[in-house]
């Protein structure tokens with residue numbers, strides 16, 4: 021540990037965190053032997069990201085900044101997205117999780133995009149594509165006199181390529197495909213995932229326009245438009261299309277929807293182009309050829325005061341936001357982007373996406389039920405604070421480092437109050453792995469289960485109980501192994517005897533929470549997020565198609581940028597199930 025001068029012994033890693041790091045994050049030699057400890061990994065990342073300071077101040081104290089970043093991560097107050105943990109200071113050096121690639125309407129365009137996607141997947145990044153520019157199926161191909169096969173057939177090629185490129189030997193590439201609702205092949209797209217099992221590496225979303233939603237309201241027809249000349253080529257009944265996409269989403273979760281006009285209303289650089297797609301999980305709308313690195317603050321770590329007077333420690337949160345913004349801004353400089361054009365786009369806008377995880381854990385500690393007005397207030401307050409502080413931090417950074425180069429061309433152009441270093445600062449990611457590493461609840465999601473049985477490698481069964489719930493159960497004297505097992509089986513404590521009512525109110529899980537509350541929470545966070553919010557609206561298995569339609573309607577009414585639903589049991593391989601989660 022020669023360089024790890026300030027590595028404290030005993031980073032507090034849960035067994036699962038340790039396993040995840042060993043499997044995917046720690047440096048390995050050619051024979052797969054692990055070459056670094058978790059402490060060395062965090063040090064590698066901290067040191068690499070701190071080096072960017074030299075770009076702005078040749079006397080910068082890299083050691084001190086390294087230590088600050090190291091402590092930030094090893095206290096699990098903040099973690100950068102997975103590619104940064106995996107690749108910082110290593111050969112690949114690609115640090116961003118989110119990319120959007122253009123797909124031009126030509127063979128050259130399609131296959132150069134395919135190649136770029138493969139390179140990005142190799143480095144652990146996810147890619148979003150809009151296939152809306154492709155000419156519809158059965159159009160003429162000028163150079164050959166043949167017939168075009170349309171967006172969906174090309175999606176299959178992207179899917180196959182993804183299947184073959186395991187990401188950097190770690191995770192499999194995730195893709196988002198978006199097709200505008202006014203593309204002539206929209207009906208085929210809406211049904212494409214049930215018809216094709218070979219699109220399993222794609223999330224799909226329909227790009228919804230305001231014109232379409234108005235046509236749904238007034239039960240009117242709307243135009244389908246040929247993307248090559250923007251001429252209307254057919255008309256469809258908007259309600260029928262909406263009914264079809266809602267029914268498909270009810271069947272298997274896809275397609276989601278994204279509100280393109282709304283996303284573009286918040287596009288800080290409309291002069292540089294229109295936003296056509298998001299990254300795979302929907303939280304990061306980007307221009308074609310743009311990338312963004314994300315990072316998440318673990319809110320579970322910002323509670324202070326005694327158990328019955330617990331409150332958020334805003335002083336400490338502020339400090340973390342400022343350090344995290346600096347960290348993410350540095351990351352832009354230290355990342356090696358797979359293409360010169362992406363490098364140029366990223367460094368022109370310098371978007372970063374600071375978000376949160378551990379929100380459900382925060383509510384447990386504050387003893388506030390997730391599905392309550394009070395929880396919405398906390399969401400608005402805490403995210404409002406993070407957004408405002410991140411803007412201030414970005415403004416201060418700009419004084420030292422300059423504003424993002426495209427600022428004059430951006431919507432902040434003439435406003436000296438908005439001389440930011442970064443075109444955007446906030447995004448709420450799913451934090452699928454970051455939350456395991458930090459041992460907290462993921463993103464802004466409620467807990468999936470208070471206790472569950474995890475089958476470990478040698479088929480041993482391990483009971484895992486949420487630590488806040490366990491603490492309360494022990495303190496109030498109703499803890500028992502048997503009860504925890506019952507809870508793991510039931511997935512909820514709502515109907516259990518022997519648990520006090522006030523505890524039942526606070527310790528709600530995903531399925532105790534109505535879809536409306538899921539969505540209201542998403543909207544509360546969206547109100548204070550520059551980019552978008554990753555959230556899954558969970559529905560019970562017996563939810564109806566009509567329930568799904570209400571959710572989609574409500575997402576539009578509440579000002580969300582998109583919505584993803586998941587009805588229990590509607591996908592064959594459900595990742596988590598109550599009593600036998602992996």
Ligand code: UDP
Nearest residue numbers: 101102117145146301449450451452453454
């Ligand atoms: N992502 C990906 N493959 C994966 C998981 C995630 O490409 O297997 C990308 C994708 O763009 C997603 C983003 O990383 O939207 C953030 O996901 P998450 O927060 O779950 O990642 P983490 O940093 O926790 O690994």
